[in-house]
Amino acid sequence: xxxxxIETPKERLNRHKAMEASAVLEKIKHxxxxxxxxxxYFYDLYERVHCKHESLHSDKxxxxxxxxxxxxxxxxALDAVPLRLCNGFYTDDEIxxxxxxxxxxxxxxxxxxxxxxxxxxxxxxxxxxxxTCDQKAKSGAIIESMGFSVYxxxxxxxxxxxxxxxYWRRSVRKFTKDLSENLNTKLSKKKxxxxxQKIGYAQHLYHKLNILRKNTASPILGKDMFLVTNAFFFDKxxxxxxxxxxxxxxxxxxxxxxxxxxxxxxxxxxxTGSPPIFPNxxxxxxxxxxxxxxxxxxxxxSNRMFNDMVSVDEWFINDMIDSIADRYxxxxxxxxxxxxxxxxxxxxxxxxxxxxxxxxxxxxxxCQVYEMEQRSVLEAMQKAGVPIxxxxxxxxxxxxxxxxxRIEAFVESLKNRKRRQQ
Amino acid sequence: MNYFxxxxxxxxxxxxxxxxxxxxLVGHKISASGSMxxxxxxxxxxxxxxxxxxxxxxxxxxxxxxxxRKLFKxxxxxxxxxxxxxxxxxxxxxxxxxxxTIINIGGQDSKAIxxxxxxxxxxxxxxxxxxxxxxxFLDVVAMNLEIEVDxxxxxxxxxxxxxxxxxxxxxxxxxxxxxGLLGNDHSVEDIVAGVHYxxxxxxxxxxxxxxxxxxxxxxxxxxxxxxxxxxIENELGKKIFIPEFPQITxxxxxxxxxxxxxxFENKI
Ligand code: SF4
Ligand code: SF4
Numbered sequence: 001x002x003x004x005x006i007e008t009p010k011e012r013l014n015r016h017k018a019m020e021a022s023a024v025l026e027k028i029k030h031x032x033x034x035x036x037x038x039x040x041y042f043y044d045l046y047e048r049v050h051c052k053h054e055s056l057h058s059d060k061x062x063x064x065x066x067x068x069x070x071x072x073x074x075x076x077a078l079d080a081v082p083l084r085l086c087n088g089f090y091t092d093d094e095i096x097x098x099x100x101x102x103x104x105x106x107x108x109x110x111x112x113x114x115x116x117x118x119x120x121x122x123x124x125x126x127x128x129x130x131x132t133c134d135q136k137a138k139s140g141a142i143i144e145s146m147g148f149s150v151y152x153x154x155x156x157x158x159x160x161x162x163x164x165x166x167y168w169r170r171s172v173r174k175f176t177k178d179l180s181e182n183l184n185t186k187l188s189k190k191k192x193x194x195x196x197q198k199i200g201y202a203q204h205l206y207h208k209l210n211i212l213r214k215n216t217a218s219p220i221l222g223k224d225m226f227l228v229t230n231a232f233f234f235d236k237x238x239x240x241x242x243x244x245x246x247x248x249x250x251x252x253x254x255x256x257x258x259x260x261x262x263x264x265x266x267x268x269x270x271x272t273g274s275p276p277i278f279p280n281x282x283x284x285x286x287x288x289x290x291x292x293x294x295x296x297x298x299x300x301x302s303n304r305m306f307n308d309m310v311s312v313d314e315w316f317i318n319d320m321i322d323s324i325a326d327r328y329x330x331x332x333x334x335x336x337x338x339x340x341x342x343x344x345x346x347x348x349x350x351x352x353x354x355x356x357x358x359x360x361x362x363x364x365x366x367c368q369v370y371e372m373e374q375r376s377v378l379e380a381m382q383k384a385g386v387p388i389x390x391x392x393x394x395x396x397x398x399x400x401x402x403x404x405x406r407i408e409a410f411v412e413s414l415k416n417r418k419r420r421q422q
Numbered sequence: 423m424n425y426f427x428x429x430x431x432x433x434x435x436x437x438x439x440x441x442x443x444x445x446x447l448v449g450h451k452i453s454a455s456g457s458m459x460x461x462x463x464x465x466x467x468x469x470x471x472x473x474x475x476x477x478x479x480x481x482x483x484x485x486x487x488x489x490x491r492k493l494f495k496x497x498x499x500x501x502x503x504x505x506x507x508x509x510x511x512x513x514x515x516x517x518x519x520x521x522x523t524i525i526n527i528g529g530q531d532s533k534a535i536x537x538x539x540x541x542x543x544x545x546x547x548x549x550x551x552x553x554x555x556x557x558x559f560l561d562v563v564a565m566n567l568e569i570e571v572d573x574x575x576x577x578x579x580x581x582x583x584x585x586x587x588x589x590x591x592x593x594x595x596x597x598x599x600x601x602g603l604l605g606n607d608h609s610v611e612d613i614v615a616g617v618h619y620x621x622x623x624x625x626x627x628x629x630x631x632x633x634x635x636x637x638x639x640x641x642x643x644x645x646x647x648x649x650x651x652x653x654i655e656n657e658l659g660k661k662i663f664i665p666e667f668p669q670i671t672x673x674x675x676x677x678x679x680x681x682x683x684x685x686f687e688n689k690i
Contacts (some may be wrong), residue, residue, distance in 0.1 A: 004579070004648070007656040015656070019587040019619065025587070030606045051584045395590050 013117050014053055016091040018394070021050035024279035028223055032288060033261060035224050036254065038247035042227050045235060045243075046278060049121055056236055057081045059123045061183050064124025066111065066140060067132045068300045069155055069332065071324045073310060074176050076195035078185045084233035086301065087111045088277030091397040099142060105367040106395040107274065108135040115143045122234070126182055128175070129390075130155040133336045133369055145351065151178065158338050159329050172325040173318070192320050196310050202252060205244040206306040212251050214354055219254035221249075221261045222271065222294025223284050229302040230278045241264045262293035267414035269294045270350045272377070273362035274345075274370050275301035280395050283362050284324055286404055292411045298347050300334060301409075307331055334375040343373070344380040351386050357414045358387040360407075365394045387414060390396040424482045426684060428506065428676025429463055429497070431455060431490030434461050434529035434557070435643075438470050439673040440481075441681055445513065447476045448672045459490040483680040487672055501679055502547050503672050504535060510675025511639050512541040514665035521663070522635035525625055525654070526671075527642040529557045532625060536632040547631040553593040555621040557643050560650075562593065563617050566600055567610050571647075577614040578649025586616035596620075618653035626657050634658070640669040 007015065029035070029043055048054040061080040065072075068084070075082040087093075087110035096104075096113030129140030130153040137152075144150040154171045156164035180187050206229070212219055228247065232240055269287055271294045276284050284294055297303045308331030310409070312323045333343040347359060359381055363370035374390050381388040389410040391403065423442055430437040432455060439450045451473075453466045463486075471478060486497035487506040511524050524535040532555055535546040553559050564571045586603050590596040603613050625636075638660060644650055645668035655662055665671060 004652045004655070006659060006661065009659060011658055012659065015585065015619070018584040019616065022584040023587040023589060026603070026606065030602070314637075398591055 009123065009343060010119060010173070013091065013119050017089055017119075018051040018053070019374060020089060020091055021046060021279050024263075024281060024285075025051075027285055028281070030089065031285075032221060032223070035261075036220060036247060036250045038225050038243065038250045039227070041223075041243040041246070042231055045231055045259075046227065049234060049327065050279070053121045054120045056234065057083070062122055062124045063179070063183075064127040066127065066129040066136055068305055069130040069132055069328050070128045070153060071172060071328055072319070073192065073195045073199055073324050074172075074179065074187070076198065077187055078180055078183050079191070080179075080183055080185075081122075081123075085111050085114065085124065085127065086233070086275065086277055087114050088230075088280035088395070089114070090280065090397050092117070093395045103366045105135055105274070105364045106280075107277065107364055107367070108139050110395065112139050112142055115146055115148060118146075126151060126179075126253050128179075132334065133367075135367075151175070151182075156329070156365075157336065159332065159342075165326070165329065168329045169322050169325045172328075173321055176321055187317065189317050189320075190317065192317060193271060193315055196243075196312065196320060196324070200309045202232070202237065202241055202244070203306045203309050205241065205248055209244070209248045209251060210303070210306075212248075212255050215255050215360075216355075217255070217258050217260035218268075218293060218295055219251040219259055219261055221288050223288055225294070225297075226281055226284055226302055227278065230276075232305065233277075233301075262288075263291060265291075265368070265415055265418065267292045267357040267411055267418060268355060270347060270354060270356045270359045271297040271362070272299060272347055272359060273374075274364040274367050275299045275364070278302050282358065282395075282397075283391060283393055283403070283407075286407050287360060287411070290404070290408045290411045292414070294360075295356055296350040298333060298343065298350060303350075304333060316389050335369040340373065344377055346379070347377065347420040348384055348386070351384075356386075357418060358389065358410065360410070361388060361390045363390070363392050365392050377418070387417070407412075423480065424684070425476050426677050426680035427467060427481055427484045428510075428673040428678070428680060429467060429486045429491075429494055430488040430503065430670070430673035430676060431459050431463055431482060431486065431494060432488045432529055432672075433490075434464050435669075436490075437488075437669050437670045437673040438463075438466055439510075439677040440470065441475070441674070441677045443681070445678065445681060447513075447674060447677075448594060450667060450673065452669055454489065460493045460495070462649065463490075463494050464496070483515065483674040483684040485540070485680040487676040492607045498680070499683055499685050501676055504533070504543055506672045506675035506679065507641070508535055508537055508541060508543050508675065509678050510671035510673070511665070512537075513674055513678050514641075514667070514671050515639060515663060519639060519663035520637040521639045522637035523629065523632070523639065525629065525638065525640045525642075525662070527555070527557060527621075527625070527640075527644040527650075529643070532556055532628060532642075533626070534628040534632045536682035545598075545632040547628050549624070549628050552591065554588075554591055554596050555624045555659065559593050559596070559621070560617075560644055560647065562597055563600060563614070566597060567604070567613065569610065569614075574614055574618070574650070575648035578647075578652060579617055581609070581611040582674070583609065583612045585619045586612050586622040588616055591624075605615060614649065615653070618647075618650045619657070622653035622657040627656055636660070638662040640664055641671040643669045645669075 092113030223295030
């Protein structure tokens, strides 16, 4: 037998991740009705970054962010790129399991796992860890102990009070100052304004596309939308904007032509809960395989990222920074807040605006806040007469038959309801 | 000269090994088990002796092993395939590898066995619930891809893209996954590599149950598939040892036991 070289641990890990990513891309590309042609860009992007491990930002300073609370506007204005580190790889989840309690949330385990293996296509130079959920906050310290540079960004646990608003504003100002020192760049008024506008433009494109999903014949499936929004975690922002424009144009034409990404009777779903992050798009993929369509979502890996724009009264540096701070705190509907009626309100609004037939709520096993808030969201939905399905899930890739059965049953009950109402 | 036979009656094949008084493997044979184990096993043994020119009365001890071992009435003794496998592996490695862990992939099951310094079995794990990851599964894969089983290795090394993961743990679903991949125009090479890696990952899980210790030995027919060997080595990050005739290790072990039992009885 001829001798063959054995892979290095790094090669093996990259192969595992490539295999995991390509298995999911395979489903996304082929198991559903034909997607818009402009999705090719995104499919290709994931392949380049997650299967071929291509680096996109070798020329820039990279700021890793552990949660959406870190203002990207400021990072771009300092000539660096924000890379969101929330991770969806089962491969990394398994590695992280050796470093965290077994009952931790898979997202946190996968994020830590990525640092254990120290394997990045684009390695962050500094990591910003907002003190949002406990598991995130504590894993920041674990990552630091592995020799990475981690900056704790203090984040309040309530958002209604004046005190927390002031506290957070100070926190963002401090962050801006510290980061600019760390990166050795001075923040200019012009750059900050430009970056607010650029992100605002990205959000504007997202909103326009999102609104098209209100049509009875939605041009795009939720699984593709998750892919588009997840790409914002790591893509070059200008390329993302270009790709979005093309997608938007095509989807507008599709709406014109009444092309329906789903079938006529497909129940319309609002998705909420722990964030689906590529390649763990397990539940969204299952929902749409069961002949439903996700028309909107309330998750921090998609809609919540783009929901609110920074609104500025005066274009002075400090005003801009305060406005940015406000947008991140006020707009956030994450369950880490002590109480969060905003979240229920937003889900209900989405159900109404997008004429949804039901809600699917995913909580990662081990994510206390989403698990705890589940009950009150369920009650709110029941009170409003909105059917809701609660699912606990993890990152393991084996297709769980039980999950399919539950989702199928839920989708069918929605279909029956629809038929009877007509 | 006295001779000793080990007869391994497996689900898909009957393997016979014959050793002489000096523990030397003088002959081995593999034939299909078919539906009449006993008849075929007897016939195969007879043919074998004829080929080797051994007089039947010189065959002084026979040990049967494998899933059909109880059906072989002429056996002087029976032995489980776990023990036989371990003994055969030690003999086949012949000091070239200090075996601590055995991987065996058979027609319809796969095993992991861990040994102590003396070659005694300390632990073993078996995956016999499903054909995914067994020799039978590789046959089905090759059939679906319209290639020969012994070409799988060659295709594996020609894979250029990402090996395509097969996530189903059930052979039936795995088969439809493969057909799906073919339908989406993926190359046979990438699918073959994906199959090998998926089997390799499952094997590693099995190995972890018994503990992976340096000195890893791989036998059973699929050990002839260099692609699968490569996949397992990559998953382990270690080289593994493949004997010259990986398909017959278990019968070889049974033959060695035959010799030892005979020596013990006759106090040689
Ligand atoms: S779930 Fe909440 S705390 Fe966790 S990453 Fe998303 S926004 Fe941040
Ligand atoms: S899913 Fe839950 S535990 Fe995990 S990061 Fe988000 S809030 Fe924290």
